[in-house]
Amino acid sequence: MPSRESSAAYLRHVGDLEGNAGQQAAYNSCGHCVVLAGPGSGKTKTLVLKLARMLAEDVRAPRGVACITYSQECARELGRRLEALGLRDAPNLFIGTVHGFCLRHLLMPYARFAGIEVPDPITVATTRQIETTFTRVAENLLGINQPYRLHHMGKYRRVHLDRDLPDWMADPDLARITIGYERALRDAGLVDFDDLVIQGNRLVNDNDWVLPVIAARWPILAVDEYQDLGLPLHRIIHRLAFDGGVRLFAVGDADQSVYGFTGADGGLLLELGQRDDVECVRLQLNYRSAGQIIRASELALGEARGYRPHDPARQAVVAFVERPGGLKDQAAHVVDNLIPEALAEKPGRTLGDIAILYRAAPVGDLFADALAAAGFDYIRVDNAAPYKKVGLTSWIEDCAAWCSGGWRRGRPQLTGLIQRWTGFRSGRVSEIEERRAARVVTEFLFRHRGDDTPAAPFVAAIRAELVDPLSAAEPSLADQREQVRRMGVAFAPEGRLVDLDLSSLGGRDGSPQHVNMLTLHSAKGCEYDVVFMVGMDMGAMPWAKESEAELSESRRLFYVGLTRARDAVHMLYSGWTIDRYGRVRRLGRSSFVEELEVRLKVEGI
Numbered sequence: 001m002p003s004r005e006s007s008a009a010y011l012r013h014v015g016d017l018e019g020n021a022g023q024q025a026a027y028n029s030c031g032h033c034v035v036l037a038g039p040g041s042g043k044t045k046t047l048v049l050k051l052a053r054m055l056a057e058d059v060r061a062p063r064g065v066a067c068i069t070y071s072q073e074c075a076r077e078l079g080r081r082l083e084a085l086g087l088r089d090a091p092n093l094f095i096g097t098v099h100g101f102c103l104r105h106l107l108m109p110y111a112r113f114a115g116i117e118v119p120d121p122i123t124v125a126t127t128r129q130i131e132t133t134f135t136r137v138a139e140n141l142l143g144i145n146q147p148y149r150l151h152h153m154g155k156y157r158r159v160h161l162d163r164d165l166p167d168w169m170a171d172p173d174l175a176r177i178t179i180g181y182e183r184a185l186r187d188a189g190l191v192d193f194d195d196l197v198i199q200g201n202r203l204v205n206d207n208d209w210v211l212p213v214i215a216a217r218w219p220i221l222a223v224d225e226y227q228d229l230g231l232p233l234h235r236i237i238h239r240l241a242f243d244g245g246v247r248l249f250a251v252g253d254a255d256q257s258v259y260g261f262t263g264a265d266g267g268l269l270l271e272l273g274q275r276d277d278v279e280c281v282r283l284q285l286n287y288r289s290a291g292q293i294i295r296a297s298e299l300a301l302g303e304a305r306g307y308r309p310h311d312p313a314r315q316a317v318v319a320f321v322e323r324p325g326g327l328k329d330q331a332a333h334v335v336d337n338l339i340p341e342a343l344a345e346k347p348g349r350t351l352g353d354i355a356i357l358y359r360a361a362p363v364g365d366l367f368a369d370a371l372a373a374a375g376f377d378y379i380r381v382d383n384a385a386p387y388k389k390v391g392l393t394s395w396i397e398d399c400a401a402w403c404s405g406g407w408r409r410g411r412p413q414l415t416g417l418i419q420r421w422t423g424f425r426s427g428r429v430s431e432i433e434e435r436r437a438a439r440v441v442t443e444f445l446f447r448h449r450g451d452d453t454p455a456a457p458f459v460a461a462i463r464a465e466l467v468d469p470l471s472a473a474e475p476s477l478a479d480q481r482e483q484v485r486r487m488g489v490a491f492a493p494e495g496r497l498v499d500l501d502l503s504s505l506g507g508r509d510g511s512p513q514h515v516n517m518l519t520l521h522s523a524k525g526c527e528y529d530v531v532f533m534v535g536m537d538m539g540a541m542p543w544a545k546e547s548e549a550e551l552s553e554s555r556r557l558f559y560v561g562l563t564r565a566r567d568a569v570h571m572l573y574s575g576w577t578i579d580r581y582g583r584v585r586r587l588g589r590s591s592f593v594e595e596l597e598v599r600l601k602v603e604g605i
């Protein structure tokens, strides 16, 4: 519930919704509600305010609201926005990924009563264990040159949920590999992330008794970025909401569905919005981007959605930049010219207002080198990052932010850090234990305050004193241990981040001193003043030989990139790429860029 001292912030934000009938309708909804809306239309803002309202008015602890997000980063962003309203982590508010929800709130409490086959304690396999198990099983079954990759099996498992139906054998080899792989993992006492959701789906769909139990604990379920969450979660939601009486509040945008390759399907969101028992709200006003960017994004998508800018007078730049010397040339131009120009254009603009977006991590390597050589700091969110942001690693980063000066400004708040810490435990925590934990964390953080100190000893100490003992003892953190271990490796003597200082670790997210470098996929949900979309060449955007469905998904990815910008988008291309065999392919610039420039010219923009 919003606390007294900060309810002014809550009321001010609610006041923002007044001029927007759609946001109001969603905020006032009483039953199932789905918000379908374009980029920058305030879906997240509406969701956060609705969460605050539902917690204050519609449920009473220990009953609560579970909010499922696509990634841990989205969960962290929601947590931050709630904290700004005075609503901190509370035991009756779950914000986390679908895997976290299935692990903590479906499988751990109920799997054994339903005869669901998961190891006890539930232990999530590391990436390496998953890869070696897959390779061993697939090669045993089909020989050393077998054609399947791990991601083929992943998608197959997520899309073919009903193994009694003939469809399960649509690809008999993949079905056999899946069975063998799951058996091998189970024999080793392990599950993987997909298991958590697949078994969670089995639990709720095969056991009527579990529905009222879950509904009693979580009478309200909220879902962010619904379009990215895939069939297993859709089935779980369907069952809980429409058979189990759980109230649903979901937000999403099918045009931003970019995880089809994992089995996600934007159509599931639209299907939900068409139900008679669901109030469907559409938001048309874009608060983020200036008019030219909104129009360019619709032209890039090839669909007229009728989105309007909140402030029609604002002007934007949509620029097409050719750099014939390839990616290095693009990187040099961005670093030497475009970033300094962007900083000079608007007083108060910082590096943190700028993002470089690319399709694949190796492109990021080139840009990272160019930024480092020019003395710019950056934050990188892609697969080349040394560890992923999960609850515990994000908590360590936020503790670093507090220790390196955050304590002076109260950002992040110490109470929030402590509450997140106690929230990592799945069982009931007594008041005495809670007080003890608060004391231990507070003492640790006070001892480690310091601005220019290196981060490595801090990471080693917080792991040794707090995080490792907790994660070893707490089964519900099984899905996060691997990332904490990887974080430790990155800060070990030979690690990639060994030279990072404490404030940079704390500022790895949303820091004004760092340029943001993200893959287009990771950029979902983010916004920046100026966006550089780099490597916009045929063979990369789209990839060579994409199917029709893949091409549509690439187009949506391009759309996601464009719509991150408030004031300016620069699209950089060279007209050629290097393929995976090292050959130069002169296929011209991206067809999306080509089309967009022509369409904008026709409209005189």
Ligand SMILES: Nc1ncnc2c1ncn2[C@@H]1O[C@H](COP(=O)(O)OP(=O)(O)OP(=O)(O)O)[C@@H](O)[C@H]1O
Pocket (backbone or CB within 6 Å): 016, 017, 018, 020, 023, 037, 038, 039, 040, 041, 042, 043, 044, 045, 046, 253, 287, 288, 524, 525, 526, 563
């Ligand atoms: N009613 C409003 N009044 C003023 N500003 C608003 C309002 N609604 C949203 N905004 C602002 O618009 C921006 C975009 O909002 P938000 O991030 O919630 O959009 P979104 O729909 O989740 O975007 P995306 O799908 O692109 O991630 C934010 O800066 C937010 O504060």
